[in-house]
Amino acid sequence: MSERINHRAFTERLMSAEQAAAFVKPGMTVAMSGFTGAGYPKAVPGALAKLIAAEHDAGGEFKINVLTGASTAPELDGVLARAEGMNLRLPYMSDPDLRRRINDGDMEYMDIHLSHVAQHAWFGFYGKIDLAIVEVAGITADGELIPSTSVGNNKTWLEMADHVILEVNKQQSAALEGMHDLYYGTALPPHRKPIELTTPRDRIGQKYLDIDVRKVVAVVETDAPDRLSPFAPVDETSERIADHLLSFLDYEIRQGRLSEKLLPLQSGVGNIANAVLAGLARGGYKGLTAYTEVIQDGMLELIKDGTIDFASATSFSLSTEGVEEFNKNIDRYRDRILLRPQEISNHPEIIRRLGCIALNGMIEADIYGNVNSTNVLGSKVMNGIGGSGDFARNGYLSVFMSPSTAKGGKISGIVPFASHVDHTEHDTMILITEQGLADLRGHSPKQRAQLVIDNCAHSDYKALLQDYFDRACSQSYGKHTPHLLGEALSWHQRFEQTGDMRPAS
Amino acid sequence: MSERINHRAFTERLMSAEQAAAFVKPGMTVAMSGFTGAGYPKAVPGALAKLIAAEHDAGGEFKINVLTGASTAPELDGVLARAEGMNLRLPYMSDPDLRRRINDGDMEYMDIHLSHVAQHAWFGFYGKIDLAIVEVAGITADGELIPSTSVGNNKTWLEMADHVILEVNKQQSAALEGMHDLYYGTALPPHRKPIELTTPRDRIGQKYLDIDVRKVVAVVETDAPDRLSPFAPVDETSERIADHLLSFLDYEIRQGRLSEKLLPLQSGVGNIANAVLAGLARGGYKGLTAYTEVIQDGMLELIKDGTIDFASATSFSLSTEGVEEFNKNIDRYRDRILLRPQEISNHPEIIRRLGCIALNGMIEADIYGNVNSTNVLGSKVMNGIGGSGDFARNGYLSVFMSPSTAKGGKISGIVPFASHVDHTEHDTMILITEQGLADLRGHSPKQRAQLVIDNCAHSDYKALLQDYFDRACSQSYGKHTPHLLGEALSWHQRFEQTGDMRPAS
Numbered sequence A, B: 001m002s003e004r005i006n007h008r009a010f011t012e013r014l015m016s017a018e019q020a021a022a023f024v025k026p027g028m029t030v031a032m033s034g035f036t037g038a039g040y041p042k043a044v045p046g047a048l049a050k051l052i053a054a055e056h057d058a059g060g061e062f063k064i065n066v067l068t069g070a071s072t073a074p075e076l077d078g079v080l081a082r083a084e085g086m087n088l089r090l091p092y093m094s095d096p097d098l099r100r101r102i103n104d105g106d107m108e109y110m111d112i113h114l115s116h117v118a119q120h121a122w123f124g125f126y127g128k129i130d131l132a133i134v135e136v137a138g139i140t141a142d143g144e145l146i147p148s149t150s151v152g153n154n155k156t157w158l159e160m161a162d163h164v165i166l167e168v169n170k171q172q173s174a175a176l177e178g179m180h181d182l183y184y185g186t187a188l189p190p191h192r193k194p195i196e197l198t199t200p201r202d203r204i205g206q207k208y209l210d211i212d213v214r215k216v217v218a219v220v221e222t223d224a225p226d227r228l229s230p231f232a233p234v235d236e237t238s239e240r241i242a243d244h245l246l247s248f249l250d251y252e253i254r255q256g257r258l259s260e261k262l263l264p265l266q267s268g269v270g271n272i273a274n275a276v277l278a279g280l281a282r283g284g285y286k287g288l289t290a291y292t293e294v295i296q297d298g299m300l301e302l303i304k305d306g307t308i309d310f311a312s313a314t315s316f317s318l319s320t321e322g323v324e325e326f327n328k329n330i331d332r333y334r335d336r337i338l339l340r341p342q343e344i345s346n347h348p349e350i351i352r353r354l355g356c357i358a359l360n361g362m363i364e365a366d367i368y369g370n371v372n373s374t375n376v377l378g379s380k381v382m383n384g385i386g387g388s389g390d391f392a393r394n395g396y397l398s399v400f401m402s403p404s405t406a407k408g409g410k411i412s413g414i415v416p417f418a419s420h421v422d423h424t425e426h427d428t429m430i431l432i433t434e435q436g437l438a439d440l441r442g443h444s445p446k447q448r449a450q451l452v453i454d455n456c457a458h459s460d461y462k463a464l465l466q467d468y469f470d471r472a473c474s475q476s477y478g479k480h481t482p483h484l485l486g487e488a489l490s491w492h493q494r495f496e497q498t499g500d501m502r503p504a505s
């Protein structure tokens, strides 16, 4: 038997990635593992991309619908995008080739709250799932699956798909075994019950994924690491954003609204979120918890130095050094981390109960606090909403962060009117740029606008925003959310036309 | 003792509305009962408005902050708005005088998800609550409060306020006693527990509101009915909207995605929602349930004829005839209705668990499914978001409905770009106008746009929308959510300038 496959029914189905890929047929809906660059299948998608390319070369049509947990990696989204092999992709993605194809209008992309994906699949909104391709870390002697570095929607894909291809990746740490908490108590309404999780530490499920071996058509052995795009080094801008956040948390503690243990932290994806994690280490906190989606290197460091005592997530996205550190100090980490299905890590019920502090990046905010997380200039998708809505709507605090400008100052992160809205004025409490922090809680739209202009706007844009707001306050049709409709999107339009949001002077 | 006040500590505090109003001082934050025109205080706000007017006449300043459950009535919002007595008002409102003052820019209005109000108050986001003015139906011999026709945020206001004024309204039906379910199990994070409610019928709380009598500074007796603005008679447009919804529900049943008992219905406010309730009676359903905010006359009828077997809500907004009907057939209704605090009626945890079918009105939707529920032309607030976001985000189905045009055809309810977003593309599944229904589930933005144009747009606007969309698909900066920024808001701008969204031909 193979080292990681301890059950004969699975070894009997061992084959090459090429043989396995042949199970995929044009038009199929294929659900794959993978969440923020972790735990995605490494071999079959590449083999499939070759089959697709060959079919296209021969003048045929070969496209599939791809469902995942969240973003994957070049070996999955990249190869399939370059092969023009996808009709539809959902949910969150971040691969440059895939992004380009979507924004060229060559394929369809559905951007969904991560907490909604599994239930919408069960509700039947995405039709039948023909095939699941799921990476696991091993198969036990009882024929159960040891999940890999991400759980994502794997439970749902394995249950719903007609057939299953497993990739068993022996490069994933053997220490992962036992670090998962797979909740099998979900149901369709009207049969749902409360989810009895009251702290990030609580175990409510099982350690292994169930699988009906009769559905398994192929098992493929792989030996490849998760591939993670490196973060930008923490620069002064992100450090200042982190500092504003830390001062704010201190203030909330002094006001008695937060204890020194804070509340479970959710930390988004991206460079800013990463810088904030690094900042937290400076904050002098001890014994915090995280109830979040992704454990990155930065989170490991916080666990190592005692800042964070326990972290619940759905994905373990570590760099090569992170994996080394994890394996070296395994005893420190093993009992301090749990990986859960994303329907649990992002569940509105639990996020509200725990009172998470939601820390997410954004593309832009308008002066009233409407936040665009997804569409640059209203039309070009960056990544997707991910779980930011799950946490922002339901958390105790919803914080959105961004540099005050992008593209070397040619774009303002604070605009008169958001060119796309992912988080409405009803869902945003705190906006932070390197310029400062605007606390929008308890304020009306006009009060919020003044705070955002004063505290968050870059000096290149502050007077322009103030001018817009002042004129809107006197000329707007209604004066609850004053706007000048003819100018509301003019900054974005100017960037489209001149490459700079600033007017020629 | 008074008929409705069976405890001496309260009779001792009996006084006139004028005497009670004198407890209100300028700058106070005053929390009042009231939800969609039911259960609001009838006497003290009017007396207070007179005090405020007198102070203003004398050259003084007198404004307060007013927190409620949702909309109230002319006797509260109207009189205080006309007296220019409010700095800030939250949340949902619908009074014409109040709306005018807000849109004239004379006062601040904060529009909040109804499920967020109580917890944000407890989190300390609105500061200290100086005084609560709450209508009740009576006071028991044990000194407990029998809630009135709405529960709203009363539990929170009574607990948080420094002082309390009670209005005991003897015109509210004595039969209300026992029809409330007041959950006292809420807590601040990290101490929250699951809310053990799994069907709309479940009782999880107590029948009476607790009150610390030492905080009660005044008790005022009143004898006045709730005042409800009548609905527009059901016209052909709303009937066609209701028919599209009914056909859709039938289709979902045939597809096996819904059972014949459907799932708990939430029905929004407004004329369209009312017409849909009337339509449901034609649908041939039996034994349905409602988990909603408001019980209107239409809902009573559905209970009477067996269409609805049980309804949970937070407010009982009946017309004079509705109250008569309720009192006449009290045995039919008493065990089929429960009124709960709005943090429970609108709780994300429960709405998702029950899988509610969310049916709400809207002002406009754009072709991609972004919905504006609140701001006409992006700036002039109509009512507020109410609970529509609580239900749309967390329900099993989120349906938004509107006539395809407003103001005699001069405004299109389907626009290129929503002028305000309350429900994002991630939160809307079904759009309905009298023209037809667009099922957006499982579709990308461009696929959604074509469905919305084909099925929902009015013929006066269909070709214009198609033209915008076609040109956007070829000229947009990004082609994920194609837009022409220079034209996106031009329809709204044209209406501002010419009074008609249609271009002069």
Ligand SMILES: CC(C)(COP(=O)(O)OP(=O)(O)OC[C@H]1O[C@@H](n2cnc3c(N)ncnc32)[C@H](O)[C@@H]1OP(=O)(O)O)[C@@H](O)C(=O)NCCC(=O)NCCS
Pocket (backbone or CB within 6 Å): A267, A268, A269, A270, A271, A272, A273, A293, A360, A361, A362, A363, A364, A373, A374, A376, A377, A382, A383, A384, A385, A386, A387, A388, A402, A403, A406, A407, A411, A412, A413
């Ligand atoms: C919004 C988001 C893209 C910001 O990412 P980030 O890495 O923190 O921030 P950065 O400032 O480094 O921006 C990332 C990119 O967006 C670009 N960008 C940021 N703001 C922009 C704007 N207003 N206009 C145009 N581009 C912008 C940056 O220039 C950068 O592009 P580059 O890689 O070509 O240089 C990211 O947070 C995101 O995808 N959020 C949505 C999902 C989410 O919140 N998930 C959390 C829970 S899963």
Ligand SMILES: CC(C)(COP(=O)(O)OP(=O)(O)OC[C@H]1O[C@@H](n2cnc3c(N)ncnc32)[C@H](O)[C@@H]1OP(=O)(O)O)[C@@H](O)C(=O)NCCC(=O)NCCS
Pocket (backbone or CB within 6 Å): B267, B268, B269, B270, B271, B272, B273, B293, B360, B361, B362, B363, B364, B373, B374, B376, B377, B382, B383, B384, B385, B386, B387, B388, B402, B403, B406, B407, B411, B412, B413
């Ligand atoms: C959006 C909403 C105002 C629609 O109300 P409705 O009574 O169902 O629909 P109507 O078509 O009768 O419209 C009501 C008013 O809005 C106006 N209106 C509707 N669409 C409009 C538009 N696109 N532009 C301008 N005015 C518009 C109508 O003309 C009408 O005004 P009038 O009273 O001056 O004639 C109402 O549903 C609402 O307030 N929703 C938000 C809160 C909510 O959803 N609550 C439910 C859970 S609490």
